[in-house]
Amino acid sequence: MSYFCNNMAVKATMVGERLAATPEHSANGKGKPVRNLSGNTGQRRDLLGIEQLPKDTILDLIERSQKYYQELLGKDALPARTILNGRTVGNLFFENSTRTRISFELAEKRLGATHVTLTPSASSLTKGESLLDTVRVVEAMKLDCIVVRHSASGVPEFLAKHLPDHVHLINAGDGAHEHPTQGLLDAASLMEVLGDLSGKKIVIIGDITHSRVARSNVWLLKKLGAAITLVGPHTLLPRHAEEVFGVHVRHDLGDSLKEADAVMALRIQHERQSSAFLPSLEEYQTRYGLTEARISATSAVILHPGPINLGVELGEGPAYGTRSLVLKQVKRGVAVRMAVLEWLFS
Amino acid sequence: MQILLQNVHLVDPVTKRDETDLDIEIVDGKIQRIGKNLESKGEKRNLKGAVVAPGFFDMHVHLREPGQEYKETVETGTRAAMSGGFTGVCCMPNTIPSISDPFVVSYIKEKAKDNLVDVSICGAMTKAREGNELAPMEQLFNAGVRMVSDDGGAVRSAEIMRRVLEYAKMFDLLATQHCEEHSMTKGTAMNEGKTSTKLGIPGYPAVAEDIIISRDILLAEYVGDVRYHVAHLSTKNAVRLVREAKARGAKVSCEVTPHHFTLTDEAVEKHGTQAKMNPPLRTQEDIEAIFEGLRDGTIDCIASDHAPHASHEKETDMISAAFGIIGLETSIPLGISRLVKPGILSLMAYVEKCSTNPRRLLKLPEIRIVEGEPANLTILDIDKNWTFGEDDIQSKSHNTPFLGQEFTGQAIGTINHDKAWWRD
Numbered sequence: 001m002s003y004f005c006n007n008m009a010v011k012a013t014m015v016g017e018r019l020a021a022t023p024e025h026s027a028n029g030k031g032k033p034v035r036n037l038s039g040n041t042g043q044r045r046d047l048l049g050i051e052q053l054p055k056d057t058i059l060d061l062i063e064r065s066q067k068y069y070q071e072l073l074g075k076d077a078l079p080a081r082t083i084l085n086g087r088t089v090g091n092l093f094f095e096n097s098t099r100t101r102i103s104f105e106l107a108e109k110r111l112g113a114t115h116v117t118l119t120p121s122a123s124s125l126t127k128g129e130s131l132l133d134t135v136r137v138v139e140a141m142k143l144d145c146i147v148v149r150h151s152a153s154g155v156p157e158f159l160a161k162h163l164p165d166h167v168h169l170i171n172a173g174d175g176a177h178e179h180p181t182q183g184l185l186d187a188a189s190l191m192e193v194l195g196d197l198s199g200k201k202i203v204i205i206g207d208i209t210h211s212r213v214a215r216s217n218v219w220l221l222k223k224l225g226a227a228i229t230l231v232g233p234h235t236l237l238p239r240h241a242e243e244v245f246g247v248h249v250r251h252d253l254g255d256s257l258k259e260a261d262a263v264m265a266l267r268i269q270h271e272r273q274s275s276a277f278l279p280s281l282e283e284y285q286t287r288y289g290l291t292e293a294r295i296s297a298t299s300a301v302i303l304h305p306g307p308i309n310l311g312v313e314l315g316e317g318p319a320y321g322t323r324s325l326v327l328k329q330v331k332r333g334v335a336v337r338m339a340v341l342e343w344l345f346s
Numbered sequence: 347m348q349i350l351l352q353n354v355h356l357v358d359p360v361t362k363r364d365e366t367d368l369d370i371e372i373v374d375g376k377i378q379r380i381g382k383n384l385e386s387k388g389e390k391r392n393l394k395g396a397v398v399a400p401g402f403f404d405m406h407v408h409l410r411e412p413g414q415e416y417k418e419t420v421e422t423g424t425r426a427a428m429s430g431g432f433t434g435v436c437c438m439p440n441t442i443p444s445i446s447d448p449f450v451v452s453y454i455k456e457k458a459k460d461n462l463v464d465v466s467i468c469g470a471m472t473k474a475r476e477g478n479e480l481a482p483m484e485q486l487f488n489a490g491v492r493m494v495s496d497d498g499g500a501v502r503s504a505e506i507m508r509r510v511l512e513y514a515k516m517f518d519l520l521a522t523q524h525c526e527e528h529s530m531t532k533g534t535a536m537n538e539g540k541t542s543t544k545l546g547i548p549g550y551p552a553v554a555e556d557i558i559i560s561r562d563i564l565l566a567e568y569v570g571d572v573r574y575h576v577a578h579l580s581t582k583n584a585v586r587l588v589r590e591a592k593a594r595g596a597k598v599s600c601e602v603t604p605h606h607f608t609l610t611d612e613a614v615e616k617h618g619t620q621a622k623m624n625p626p627l628r629t630q631e632d633i634e635a636i637f638e639g640l641r642d643g644t645i646d647c648i649a650s651d652h653a654p655h656a657s658h659e660k661e662t663d664m665i666s667a668a669f670g671i672i673g674l675e676t677s678i679p680l681g682i683s684r685l686v687k688p689g690i691l692s693l694m695a696y697v698e699k700c701s702t703n704p705r706r707l708l709k710l711p712e713i714r715i716v717e718g719e720p721a722n723l724t725i726l727d728i729d730k731n732w733t734f735g736e737d738d739i740q741s742k743s744h745n746t747p748f749l750g751q752e753f754t755g756q757a758i759g760t761i762n763h764d765k766a767w768w769r770d
Binding site for chain 2: 130131150151152153154155174175176178238239240241243244245
């Protein structure tokens with residue numbers, strides 16, 4: 001764990017706080033809160049995205065996750081933690097998720113929080129109820145923190161602007177915008193095996209256009225000094241990616257894997273995509289799939305946010321072989337989410 | 347009514363008169379006399395050099411009546427028009443029910459009678475704006491409609507659009523298109539560009555607008571001798587396509603909104619859903635092309651696309667929020683601040699695009715500031731510096747990104763026949 005030592009001096013700074021809501025959004029022009037909601041005055045911590053998170057805060061969060069990760073690695077029963085005793089966390093999953101939801105639920109339980117999970121099928125928190133109604137409900141139920149997953153980019157930011165000061169918010173993935181805890185757990189996994197990420201070459205393959213994982217990872221890995229290459233077909237790579245993200249873009253794998261220190265395959269969400277983006281999974285696999293042959297030509301470690309379409313993005317060997325970080329990512333996920341909760345309330 | 351407007355700067359694009367230090371006497375809704383140092387026994391108003399122009403006309407507004415009176419009504423919308431400096435508006439047909447039946451035309455006319463603001467009505471091009479069957483254009487024409495459009499969306503089928511143009515030609519209706527290739531814009535919420543890439547918001551590419559404009563221009567030229575109008579264009583290629591069509595002699599015209607010559611898609615990061623419109627805010631390059639199109643006459647009209655929405659329809663995320671902003675009360679301030687003051691348009695050219703040209707396209711009587719003519723005037727203080735606030739809004743809805751914005755220029759009065767409104 002020596003690579004963390006350089007950053008041990010980092011303390012939780014206030015710079016990680018989200019900015020105060022702008023008058024255009026939060027007020028009706030006369031300084032009154034919109035629709036009598038309390039509104040956020042910027043005095044609390046939220047985790048909305050990586051883009052606006054300072055590097056120091058990122059490293060602090062990863063460092064905080066270390067002790068939790070070590071516990072998960074051990075064979076002993078996990079210690080009963082109480083730092084969130086008396087706190088209630090609501091997991092609002094407007095969009096279906098299994099892994100992320102369970103990971104958050106475990107993190108909340110292991111820190112001693114009371115928690116509830118609302119999923120689309122189990123609640124009215126889908127169509128019909130407005131986001132502002134959701135804010136009112138959260139306030140009335142006296143939740144201390146909400147974890148939000150939504151199919152529309154920007155929903156966590158909108159909710160955060162209107163939530164009262166005592167309710168923290170964690171973005172658990174919004175549209176194609178951000179998935180900050182995924183970014184953090186990926187970086188923590190990479191740092192464990194690669195050490196300092198400065199100058200490391202990282203290749204991200206797949207559907208960049210629709211991927212919040214890609215965006216959070218790009219922002220985060222760039223802040224840590226890594227050189228990033230995005231690979232995917234023109235149909236799944238935004239035209240402005242190179243300029244906006246400050247990365248290299250290419251449309252075939254070519255020799256990009258040869259020099260790579262790490263390669264991240266993104267999930268192809270073929271179930272919700274029209275055939276306009278890809279002719280077939282087979283064709284995708286032929287061109288971009290990480291097969292045994294392709295992996296044998298590189299020493300890069302392999303990541304995937306899951307769930308994997310085995311035989312499409314990754315072959316079974318690469319997915320669970322010695323260089324795969326896939327299960328480490330899952331373990332890191334719980335630890336990072338515990339760290340985020342600890343940080344929010346500290 | 348008898349009133350003497352003293353010390354005015356008369357700007358009239360029809361007579362090409364541009365003259366300061368004039369007095370204008372209005373008696374019983376008519377311009378009685380124009381001259382220097384006139385005497386009159388009625389009310390006197392010293393306008394201290396304010397501009398008096400032919401009444402401004404906004405050819406693209408949504409009054410939301412019938413059907414969505416919670417957003418706006420004819421009464422509140424025309425009040426916003428009047429205090430925004432307009433003596434006439436044309437309301438778009440995406441009401442509930444839509445204006446594809448002459449009965450709806452009469453309903454709106456009834457609501458709008460005895461109003462200072464004249465309300466023209468745009469009929470639908472296809473039945474219920476569904477794009478499948480022609481709207482009863484002759485009946486709509488007989489009810490007073492001079493422009494047809496399925497605004498809010500484009501006519502998707504090229505075949506139907508061809509027939510719309512052929513049929514509209516018989517009545518010389520202005521066939522107006524909201525240009526959007528819907529197969530490319532499903533689920534989108536802003537311009538496809540750097541900001542949408544960063545925010546992960548599905549993007550509406552400029553080419554989706556341009557494709558329909560080029561298709562329609564080709565169709566209009568094929569049909570021949572039909573008047574085709576591009577509503578609220580927003581891209582540099584749209585300006586080029588219209589310019590080239592005009593050069594070939596096609597009867598093509600277009601309008602631009604103040605927000606499309608003011609804001610870029612970067613405004614989404616600052617203003618969120620108040621910067622969500624259709625077509626979306628584009629880029630600085632597009633704004634520069636729009637400026638050039640205004641200068642060289644490619645762009646005929648400035649129209650606000652006044653689109654009122656209730657706060658619950660805007661106070662949400664970008665994907666589910668409604669498209670559009672109110673615009674009647676910020677159109678003139680933006681026009682003067684962004685076009686006249688920086689010298690992109692002369693005052694005369696600006697007035698032409700806000701009054702003369704839209705009336706001509708809608709075949710409305712020409713407004714001239716000449717003795718004996720009806721008084722139909724917009725009065726502007728083009729040097730007034732002020733900040734736009736909630737209290738300046740007469741519209742029923744308050745969806746605008748311009749609250750708190752500093753402007754130069756404001757309408758201070760509107761006169762239409764025997765009715766007058768003054769800001770003070």
